[in-house]
Amino acid sequence: MKKLFVTLLPLLIVAIVLYVIFKPNPMDKSMTYNSNEKSGDCLILVNKSNTLPNDYIPKNLIMPNVKFASCASNEEKMMQGEAAKALEELFKSASKEKINLYGLSAYRSYETQKQVYDKRVKTVGKKQADKYVAQPGASEHQTGLAIDVTNGDGAKDKLKVDFGQTKEGKWLKSNAQNLGFIMRYPMEKENITGYSYESWHIRYVGADVAKKIYNKHMVLEEYLKNK
Ligand SMILES: [Zn+2]
Known part of the structure; x- marks a missing residue:
């Protein structure tokens, strides 16, 4: 018996040491969120009921080599690496069809989201602001996977109609999925997404998922639920 104990003791010590090293810390918010990301980094779900902690900063933020409106700040030009590369391809494929x-x-x-939200609340009131502008932590812009897109007029702040009605907006709606992007806030899905229709907000999810979501007229919430 004693001999068995002596043989097993080192194994027991190793097991305890491994447990202490790899034990998940429930107090670590970012770690809790990482477990949610395991389904694939680019499928992270952020909405009014799935919020990000204030210290969540995506890895690999880079600036895609595309044209930006002059009002865009340097921070707003950043995206996660994979999404940034896909955006370059998307804009390239648009320009081949003379879509800028x-x-x-x-x-x-x-x-930044906090500043945007607070400013909008001051101008239009909380109820109206909540329809379009996410509260800090509830915006998927914080993931580095989403981008608001516009056309030449929009870039000069001269767009008079909804971007969705322009030829660029229509092109984006029918082609974004080929390069891995989805229209994140479609019309008539407001009750699921929690946000009003936005023809300009696209979100990177990867080409396979984007095509599935596009073909089935789903939103990300529905896709993740039925997966
Ligand atoms: Zn947006």
Whole structure:
């Protein structure tokens, strides 16, 4: 018996040491969120009921080599690497068909989103602001996977109609999925997404998922639920 104990003791010590090293820390918010990301980094779900912690900063933020509206800040020109590369391909494929797209606003930190939200509440009131502008932590711009897109007029702040009605907006709606992007806030899905229709907001999810979502007229919430 003693001999068995002596043999097993080192194994027991190793097991305890491994447990202590790899034990998940429930207090670590970012770690809790990472477990949610395992389904694939680019499928992270952020909405009014799935919020990001204020210290969530995506890895690999880079600036895609595309045209941006002059009002875009340097922070707003950043996207996660894979999404940034896909955006370059998307804009390239648009320009081949003489469609000129411009980036307006991509990554926004928690702090920037807070400023945007507070400013809108001051101008139009909380109820109206909540329809379009996400509260800090509830915006998927914080993931670095989403971007608001516009056309030449929009880039000069001269767009008089909804971007969705322009030829660029129509092109984006029918082609974004080929390069891995989805229209994140379609018409008539407001009750699921929690946000009003936005013809300019696209979100990177990867080409396979984007095509599935496009073909089935789903939104990300529905796709993740039925997966
Ligand atoms: Zn947006």
